[in-house]
Amino acid sequence: MSTKINERDWELALEVFRICLPRVGAKANNDRLFLEALHYFTVHNITW
DSSP: OOOSOOHHHHHHHHHHHHHHSOSSSOOOSOHHHHHHHHHHHHHTTOOO
């Protein structure tokens, strides 16, 4: 099982981020890195 996000899933995630982001304020520098970390934690059953 891959622990990386494929391009199709990343595009879907970006669309969700665009819809959910507030219209003002600072944006995260690397949402993909954060999302891949969450995915890795889920795949490997790791807790915070």
